[in-house]
Amino acid sequence: MSVIAFVGLGSMGLPMATNLLLKGHEVRGVDLDKQSCAAFIQAGGSILASAAEATRDADMLIVMVVNAQQAEQILTQPDVLSGLKSTGIVCVMATCQPAAMRHLNTLVQSAGRRFIDAPVSGGVVGAESGTLTIMAATEQACFEEAAPVLKQMGERLFHVGEQPGQGAMVKAVNQLLCGVHIAVTAEAFSLAAKADINPELLLEIMSGSAASSWMLRDRGPRMLQDNPAVSSAVDIFVKDLDIVLSAGKDVKAALPLAAAAYQMFLTSSGRGDGRADDSQVIRSYQVLNGTSLTSQPTK
Amino acid sequence: MSVIAFVGLGSMGLPMATNLLLKGHEVRGVDLDKQSCAAFIQAGGSILASAAEATRDADMLIVMVVNAQQAEQILTQPDVLSGLKSTGIVCVMATCQPAAMRHLNTLVQSAGRRFIDAPVSGGVVGAESGTLTIMAATEQACFEEAAPVLKQMGERLFHVGEQPGQGAMVKAVNQLLCGVHIAVTAEAFSLAAKADINPELLLEIMSGSAASSWMLRDRGPRMLQDNPAVSSAVDIFVKDLDIVLSAGKDVKAALPLAAAAYQMFLTSSGRGDGRADDSQVIRSYQVLNGTSLTSQPTK
Numbered sequence: 001m002s003v004i005a006f007v008g009l010g011s012m013g014l015p016m017a018t019n020l021l022l023k024g025h026e027v028r029g030v031d032l033d034k035q036s037c038a039a040f041i042q043a044g045g046s047i048l049a050s051a052a053e054a055t056r057d058a059d060m061l062i063v064m065v066v067n068a069q070q071a072e073q074i075l076t077q078p079d080v081l082s083g084l085k086s087t088g089i090v091c092v093m094a095t096c097q098p099a100a101m102r103h104l105n106t107l108v109q110s111a112g113r114r115f116i117d118a119p120v121s122g123g124v125v126g127a128e129s130g131t132l133t134i135m136a137a138t139e140q141a142c143f144e145e146a147a148p149v150l151k152q153m154g155e156r157l158f159h160v161g162e163q164p165g166q167g168a169m170v171k172a173v174n175q176l177l178c179g180v181h182i183a184v185t186a187e188a189f190s191l192a193a194k195a196d197i198n199p200e201l202l203l204e205i206m207s208g209s210a211a212s213s214w215m216l217r218d219r220g221p222r223m224l225q226d227n228p229a230v231s232s233a234v235d236i237f238v239k240d241l242d243i244v245l246s247a248g249k250d251v252k253a254a255l256p257l258a259a260a261a262y263q264m265f266l267t268s269s270g271r272g273d274g275r276a277d278d279s280q281v282i283r284s285y286q287v288l289n290g291t292s293l294t295s296q297p298t299k
Numbered sequence: 300m301s302v303i304a305f306v307g308l309g310s311m312g313l314p315m316a317t318n319l320l321l322k323g324h325e326v327r328g329v330d331l332d333k334q335s336c337a338a339f340i341q342a343g344g345s346i347l348a349s350a351a352e353a354t355r356d357a358d359m360l361i362v363m364v365v366n367a368q369q370a371e372q373i374l375t376q377p378d379v380l381s382g383l384k385s386t387g388i389v390c391v392m393a394t395c396q397p398a399a400m401r402h403l404n405t406l407v408q409s410a411g412r413r414f415i416d417a418p419v420s421g422g423v424v425g426a427e428s429g430t431l432t433i434m435a436a437t438e439q440a441c442f443e444e445a446a447p448v449l450k451q452m453g454e455r456l457f458h459v460g461e462q463p464g465q466g467a468m469v470k471a472v473n474q475l476l477c478g479v480h481i482a483v484t485a486e487a488f489s490l491a492a493k494a495d496i497n498p499e500l501l502l503e504i505m506s507g508s509a510a511s512s513w514m515l516r517d518r519g520p521r522m523l524q525d526n527p528a529v530s531s532a533v534d535i536f537v538k539d540l541d542i543v544l545s546a547g548k549d550v551k552a553a554l555p556l557a558a559a560a561y562q563m564f565l566t567s568s569g570r571g572d573g574r575a576d577d578s579q580v581i582r583s584y585q586v587l588n589g590t591s592l593t594s595q596p597t598k
Contacts, residue, residue, distance in 0.1 A: 172490070
């Protein structure tokens with residue numbers, strides 16, 4: 001069993017850290033938010049006052065914060081990296097740009113520690129059930145050493161490459177597909193609304209045809225609601241598609257579909273819908289094309 | 300049992316007409332191609348020399364030709380519509396623009412006959428097994444009358460509206476999703492190739508995540524082959540996405556993702572790949588971004 005410093009106990013981090021706790025590791029939680037800390041103590045975990053205290057003689061530091069900037073802030077605090085055991089591993093699981101992951105790797109290597117770029121997908125549900133998909137990039141030996149711990153957070157663990165940044169790139173590719181699939185589902189509904197096609201019937205037909213996608217089946221029904229519960233917000237895709245396009249810019253790859261989808265999420269956020277469920281990117285199409293789903297029965 | 304004139308015995312029409320034959324209908328086939336006629340006779344059908352001969356006192360005329368122009372040529376030949384029983388139904392199942400379907404409906408109504416706009420999806424496999432999805436638009440009474448025959452060609456029969464053109468619109472929406480899903484899968488592979496991500500591993504990860512689509516799972520593996528067998532050609536999506544964009548133009552709906560995807564298929568065709576498998580739209584991304592799938596192992 002390992003001693004693990006876990007920084008970032010948000011909606012994803014808290015259940016991930018709890019799963020490690022339940023497997024018998026010593027998990028030292030760190031978070032600025034008092035409620036998150038209280039919840040982790042409730043689950044049986046311990047909370048330390050700073051990242052430096054948490055990493056002292058620890059085997060592993062897992063960073064599950066909002067973005068690369070926050071991750072860098074943590075890793076550059078005095079004694080955080082040097083406090084880890086000399087064989088220690090730093091695992092950043094936040095969604096970051098590939099270039100940012102390479103920069104974090106350089107920081108960690110400079111301190112003589114090893115780095116894993118390991119973003120996740122699967123959302124809060126996956127974090128709670130331990131069924132996350134984890135896309136890890138690091139040297140083979142380091143991957144093998146960390147794999148048992150990673151597996152306890154995500155049963156779909158993939159070693160996607162040995163170069164830091166490759167994990168972030170696979171996550172970016174994942175988000176590219178997810179974001180375009182959501183936007184194109186909205187585009188399809190908007191065209192159909194122009195021809196008075198019943199959207200529920202359309203959804204039934206498309207869900208069972210070659211036109212189907214995971215996102216169409218998941219977000220499609222929520223597009224037909226005026227104010228669905230927020231599963232994941234529009235602004236998450238504004239952020240993630242921005243990472244996708246930055247990743248593309250970094251390697252100079254044209255991504256015409258991702259670029260177009262980004263515009264639709266961006267303008268949804270610009271109209272004040274950033275905190276709405278991401279299915280509500282359909283509102284961008286509705287204002288653009290003058291369509292409405294609820295007022296268009298088949299006739 | 301009905302007397303059915305069936306015009307167009309191509310790769311889709313032949314198995315559809317054969318299924319009707321096997322259910323006990325009198326099916327009168329018409330096609331310019333001698334091999335197709337011979338195959339239908341082999342299956343137990345009869346071939347008539349012209350559409351006018353085939354529709355004489357028939358209950359139904361099914362038109363399964365390549366496009367709306369061919370359908371109009373058939374419906375405007377002397378005695379084709381007037382030859383049908385006065386209660387006769389004309390069912391056009393080709394993929395056409397919604398506006399073209401409305402025009403064909405006008406032609407048929409002028410001759411005192413009823414019209415069904417009923418495109419299909421499901422490909423040759425669906426046509427052979429009788430499991431096509433049929434998207435029918437016509438008045439309720441006419442739909443109910445034709446439904447038993449339509450069901451014998453496609454078990455997923457949907458009444459999508461009472462206005463001719465609505466069937467074609469649902470088919471267009473279907474193709475919008477399919478075309479964008481193929482193109483975005485290629486876009487995803489192209490970005491990943493820039494970061495030396497193993498494409499087989501990427502496909503495995505994406506197929507099981509929220510990034511998945513029917514097209515990703517079906518066309519993705521063929522994108523990793525240099526010259527896959529042709530299941531459906533690039534030029535079919537050049538045609539179908541052109542229909543999608545025309546349908547959008549007709550109702551003045553902006554379709555940014557479909558428009559971008561169309562460009563990638565169009566330029567594939569322009570480089571001479573029109574008859575290649577539609578998965579090879581990935582070559583457009585490869586020339587654009589200088590990527591190659593086969594030369595990029597994970598390292």
